[in-house]
Amino acid sequence: MYEKRNEDAAAEALNHPLKLLTTAQFAALGGDAVAYVRPVSGAILATMIHDAEFEAESDYQLVMSADGTPLLVTDTEDGVLDWLGDKNLGLATLH
Numbered sequence: 001m002y003e004k005r006n007e008d009a010a011a012e013a014l015n016h017p018l019k020l021l022t023t024a025q026f027a028a029l030g031g032d033a034v035a036y037v038r039p040v041s042g043a044i045l046a047t048m049i050h051d052a053e054f055e056a057e058s059d060y061q062l063v064m065s066a067d068g069t070p071l072l073v074t075d076t077e078d079g080v081l082d083w084l085g086d087k088n089l090g091l092a093t094l095h
Contacts, residue, residue, distance in 0.1 A: 023067070034066040035089045037080055045073060 040062045042054030063072040
């Protein structure tokens, strides 16, 4: 089944102006003040952060800046909240 709206959405995603921002432009929008938390397995973390050891079967909480830079890895949500307590970051949730 063909639906034009799916094609339009795909084209819009490719041409979205936010994808064309420079690092400086993104930072001016607050990209350096926004972070997100994502649960992730130790096996995935081991592929992202090579100079640390993670238990492959364990789950961790990964805090990343809006530009994708890892900021914190902890094994509890409380650890994230404690760390964020003195930071001036907005927290975005992922769905």
